[in-house]
Amino acid sequence: MGPQSLYQEISDELKVTDEVQSSKMFGMPCLKIRGKAFAGFYQEHMIFKLRGNPLTETLALEGAKLFDPMGGRPMKEWVQLSYGHAGNWLDLAKQALVLQRELNG
Numbered sequence: 001m002g003p004q005s006l007y008q009e010i011s012d013e014l015k016v017t018d019e020v021q022s023s024k025m026f027g028m029p030c031l032k033i034r035g036k037a038f039a040g041f042y043q044e045h046m047i048f049k050l051r052g053n054p055l056t057e058t059l060a061l062e063g064a065k066l067f068d069p070m071g072g073r074p075m076k077e078w079v080q081l082s083y084g085h086a087g088n089w090l091d092l093a094k095q096a097l098v099l100q101r102e103l104n105g
Contacts, residue, residue, distance in 0.1 A: 004041065004044070006083070007029070007046060010039075010089055010093050014093060015031075020032070023037070025037045028041060029041045031093070031097075033097060034104045037100075038093075038097050042067070042069065044082070044083055045083070046081055046093070047078050047079065047080045047081070048079055048093060049077050049096050049099060050078075050096055050099060054099075055077065058079045061081065064085070066078065067079065067080040068080075
């Protein structure tokens with residue numbers, strides 16, 4: 001399974017089990033809850049909105065970096081993770097969903 005197929009599988013799983021919707025952000029596919037994005041797919045990487053320990057731990061993974069879609073202004077709560085860490089994608093998407101749910105109240 002390739003990166004885009006895995007993203008779609010994760011998207012389908014989260015949409016079935018929650019009030020998650022597919023959408024677009026910066027022209028890329030993303031997942032939203034109550035209109036707020038929490039994960040997305042960008043150039044064969046998944047991105048996740050995280051805070052605290054989950055963000056720190058994810059950024060410590062080899063090749064992980066802050067998401068910088070425009071070049072020069074990384075988004076401080078968004079981490080970009082390559083397909084080499086695909087085994088983490090579903091768990092991180094679920095963590096990002098929980099965070100966004102908490103932020104939305």
